[in-house]
Amino acid sequence: MQNYIKVKKALEVYSPQEDTWFLTDTLVKYFDNLDRFNYKKLHVCEIGIGSGYISAVLGKIYPNINFVGVDVYFGAVELSYKNMIRWIQLNRFSLICSNLLNPFNPETFQPDVIYFNPPYVKTSINEYKNTTTPIIKTWAGGPSGTAVIHKFLENLKDFNFKTGFFVSSQFNDNETFEIKFKKNFRFKIINERKVEDEKLLCYQVILRK
Numbered sequence: 001m002q003n004y005i006k007v008k009k010a011l012e013v014y015s016p017q018e019d020t021w022f023l024t025d026t027l028v029k030y031f032d033n034l035d036r037f038n039y040k041k042l043h044v045c046e047i048g049i050g051s052g053y054i055s056a057v058l059g060k061i062y063p064n065i066n067f068v069g070v071d072v073y074f075g076a077v078e079l080s081y082k083n084m085i086r087w088i089q090l091n092r093f094s095l096i097c098s099n100l101l102n103p104f105n106p107e108t109f110q111p112d113v114i115y116f117n118p119p120y121v122k123t124s125i126n127e128y129k130n131t132t133t134p135i136i137k138t139w140a141g142g143p144s145g146t147a148v149i150h151k152f153l154e155n156l157k158d159f160n161f162k163t164g165f166f167v168s169s170q171f172n173d174n175e176t177f178e179i180k181f182k183k184n185f186r187f188k189i190i191n192e193r194k195v196e197d198e199k200l201l202c203y204q205v206i207l208r209k
C-alpha cells in the first residue's frame with residue numbers, strides 16, 4: 001500500500017482510505033503493464049470520484065491519460081476539482097455531478113477504462129435509503145452490500161468500453177451480480193487485500209460482445 005499524494009478533505013466527502021489505496025494500487029499495476037512506450041492517449045472515467053484522489057494519482061503518473069469524473073454529490077465534484085487541478089492540467093479532465101453515467105450518450109462516450117470504488121458496505125435498507133446525509137451514501141451498499149454495484153452494472157451494459165474495475169468485499173453477496181450480468185460481462189477478481197477482518201476484492205469487468 002502506498003499513499004501517493006496528500007489531498008484536501010471536506011465534510012461529507014469520502015476521504016482516501018484502505019479501499020481507495022487498494023483500487024489505486026490495482027490501477028497503477030494495470031496501467032504500468034500497458035505499453036507505456038507507445039504513449040497512446042487513453043480516456044478513462046471514474047465514477048464516484050469522491051476527493052479525486054485516485055484520478056489525481058493516475059493523472060500525475062500517466063501524462064497520456066485524460067479523465068472524466070462523476071459523483072452524485074456536488075461537494076465531491078468541487079473537492080475533486082481542487083485536488084485534481086494540483087496535478088493535472090485543466091484540458092485533461094472534466095467533472096460532472098451525476099448519477100452514474102446517466103447524462104452520457106453511449107454512442108459518443110466510449111472511454112477505454114471505467115473504474116468505481118462504490119458504496120459496498122452491508123447496511124440496513126433504512127441506511128441505504130437515507131437521502132439526507134451524503135456521507136452515508138458514500139459507503140452504504142444495502143443488505144446485500146451490492147445494491148449500488150447492481151445499478152452500476154445495469155448502467156454500464158449500455159456503454160462501449162475496453163475494461164472496467166470496481167471494488168467489493170468478500171462479505172457481500174457478489175454471486176448475485178455475477179449471475180445476473182453474466183450474459184453482459186466477464187468478471188474476474190484481479191486483486192484482493194486483507195484489511196483487518198475483511199478481504200477487499202477488485203473485479204475486472206469486460207463486455208461480452
Ligand SMILES: C[S@@+](CC[C@H](N)C(=O)[O-])C[C@H]1O[C@@H](n2cnc3c(N)ncnc32)[C@H](O)[C@@H]1O
Pocket residue numbers: 014015016017019020023047048049050051052053054070071072073076098099100117118119120137138139148
Ligand atoms: C466509497 S466512496 C469512493 C470515493 C473515492 N473514489 C475514493 O475511492 O476514495 C464512493 C463514492 O461514490 C459516490 N457515489 C455513490 N453513488 C453514486 C452514484 N449513483 N453515481 C455517482 N457517484 C456515486 C459517492 O458520493 C462517493 O463519493
